[in-house]
Amino acid sequence: MHIMEGFLPSPWWEIWFLVSLPFIVIGLYQLNKLVQEKREALPLLAVAGAFVFVLSSLKLPSFNGSCSHPTGTGLGGVLFGPCIAAVLGLIVLIFQAVFLAHGGLTTLGANVFSMGIAGPAVAYLIYKAGTRAGANTYATVFVAAALADLFTYVVTSVQLALAFPGTAGFLGAFSAFAAIFAVTQVPLAIVEGAVIMLVFKYIVQLKPEILTRLDLLSESTVQKLREAAA
Amino acid sequence: MYEVLEDFAQQNDLRETSPGLKLFIGVSSILLCVSSPGPVAPLLVAATMSAAVLALAKIPARFYARLLLVPVSFAVMSIAVVLFVTGSGAVLLEVPGLPLAITAGGANLALLLLARVFGGMCSLYFIALTTPMTEIFDTLRKLRVPAVFIDLSMLTYRFIFILIEEADQIYRSQVMRLGYGRFRESVRSFGMLAGALFIRTWESGEGLMLAMDARCYDGRLGIPSDSRPVSALALAAALLYLSAVFGVSLSTGGLVLV
Numbered sequence: 001m002h003i004m005e006g007f008l009p010s011p012w013w014e015i016w017f018l019v020s021l022p023f024i025v026i027g028l029y030q031l032n033k034l035v036q037e038k039r040e041a042l043p044l045l046a047v048a049g050a051f052v053f054v055l056s057s058l059k060l061p062s063f064n065g066s067c068s069h070p071t072g073t074g075l076g077g078v079l080f081g082p083c084i085a086a087v088l089g090l091i092v093l094i095f096q097a098v099f100l101a102h103g104g105l106t107t108l109g110a111n112v113f114s115m116g117i118a119g120p121a122v123a124y125l126i127y128k129a130g131t132r133a134g135a136n137t138y139a140t141v142f143v144a145a146a147l148a149d150l151f152t153y154v155v156t157s158v159q160l161a162l163a164f165p166g167t168a169g170f171l172g173a174f175s176a177f178a179a180i181f182a183v184t185q186v187p188l189a190i191v192e193g194a195v196i197m198l199v200f201k202y203i204v205q206l207k208p209e210i211l212t213r214l215d216l217l218s219e220s221t222v223q224k225l226r227e228a229a230a
Numbered sequence: 231m232y233e234v235l236e237d238f239a240q241q242n243d244l245r246e247t248s249p250g251l252k253l254f255i256g257v258s259s260i261l262l263c264v265s266s267p268g269p270v271a272p273l274l275v276a277a278t279m280s281a282a283v284l285a286l287a288k289i290p291a292r293f294y295a296r297l298l299l300v301p302v303s304f305a306v307m308s309i310a311v312v313l314f315v316t317g318s319g320a321v322l323l324e325v326p327g328l329p330l331a332i333t334a335g336g337a338n339l340a341l342l343l344l345a346r347v348f349g350g351m352c353s354l355y356f357i358a359l360t361t362p363m364t365e366i367f368d369t370l371r372k373l374r375v376p377a378v379f380i381d382l383s384m385l386t387y388r389f390i391f392i393l394i395e396e397a398d399q400i401y402r403s404q405v406m407r408l409g410y411g412r413f414r415e416s417v418r419s420f421g422m423l424a425g426a427l428f429i430r431t432w433e434s435g436e437g438l439m440l441a442m443d444a445r446c447y448d449g450r451l452g453i454p455s456d457s458r459p460v461s462a463l464a465l466a467a468a469l470l471y472l473s474a475v476f477g478v479s480l481s482t483g484g485l486v487l488v
Contacts, residue, residue: 004350004351006264006346006350007308039448043436047385047389047432047434047438050390051428054394055427088386095386098358098363105257160308166312176311199428203429
């Protein structure tokens with residue numbers, strides 16, 4: 001969820017920039033190392049960034065006819081880990097702000113934190129925990145993507161409630177923002193989870209070497225998944 | 231939509247103005263909007279930026295009006311919450327049967343937010359409609375943003391257009407085969423679209439890698455930049471404009487630093 005330009009008042013937009021900064025710096029550092037070690041990483045990361053941009057500008061099918069957009073954050077987090085996903089998120093958000101006026105420049109810090117850091121981090125942690133526990137890969141991806149989507153909206157609600165606590169206090173304001181943004185998002189988060197799960201399934205069936213090269217799945221797991229599908 | 235915005239950025243009447251100056255004006259106006267304590271200065275920014283886009287850059291008015299409608303839904307939802315949550319001052323309106331009321335304090339804050347968002351959006355569109363992305367990269371490089379970040383952004387930017395076209399083609403052929411007829415089908419089709427897109431994307435990324443290797447890619451993209459000097463007159467006019475807005479912001483609500 002993009003917070004619009006001008007919406008966050010003065011101390012808060014600076015604070016969210018400061019909160020996001022360390023993740024971006026670590027991400028850039030990792031990126032620099034990765035590009036020096038493996039030159040092919042740069043074009044592949046670029047297409048992944050473009051994919052997230054296009055995915056988040058497509059309409060997701062939804063129950064009630066209203067349109068909503070997938071966040072795509074879950075996939076980025078699972079594939080590249082939270083810090084590099086933060087850099088990709090920053091790039092995508094700058095593009096959305098500068099050539100769609102979607103989101104904004106002063107609210108960039110807050111948006112990067114909710115969509116580029118918090119969401120991917122949740123997806124990454126759930127995916128790691130799921131694979132370690134030996135859970136079904138598709139179920140893990142589904143849960144990771146759905147919760148990443150939902151968590152993004154919860155973080156946005158927290159950001160808005162901190163900036164505008166009103167007389168109801170932080171908790172009152174949070175429940176009001178969460179009721180509007182996060183609760184309405186639940187069915188969409190489920191759809192996004194299902195969509196990302198299908199994406200994962202197609203990749204396993206058609207081009208599993210992408211996943212093995214990123215060390216996400218071992219050769220043996222891929223083999224098992226493909227046999228199960230066949 | 232994306233292509234159209236970028237087309238205008240390439241062909242508008244402010245195209246030859248220095249990109250640094252345009253970015254400076256846009257970003258400073260946004261900062262003035264956000265820090266203004268009263269709604270007058272942001273509204274002034276909105277009016278002047280729209281005037282600049284319409285009269286100086288010669289963007290068609292109907293297209294610009296359609297763009298301004300895009301972010302309305304988020305603004306309405308968030309401002310409604312602020313309106314009801316903030317309660318101070320006289321009660322203006324009560325919702326019967328619910329513990330909800332609009333007060334003078336809430337209404338003032340909502341108006342201020344609306345003005346700031348509006349001013350900010352107009353400034354963003356000023357940048358988006360007058361400055362092509364490639365020139366923004368160039369300006370970023372002059373500001374010493376890390377090279378790996380700019381390279382990644384440029385490649386991402388290049389691929390966005392290719393992918394949008396492919397996504398559109400896949401979507402059309404799915405619609406023609408009734409892929410979005412029922413809810414179950416639409417989820418399945420959408421997953422298929424995203425999956426196919428991801429794999430194709432990845433393959434074109436590998437293709438790009440080969441093409442770049444064949445042209446002696448060594449981890450850095452070297453792109454020559456052209457510099458257009460900022461005329462003293464334009465700079466003076468920009469500074470005059472910004473200080474006028476700042477003056478209005480000061481005189482309509484006092485200085486708020488934090």
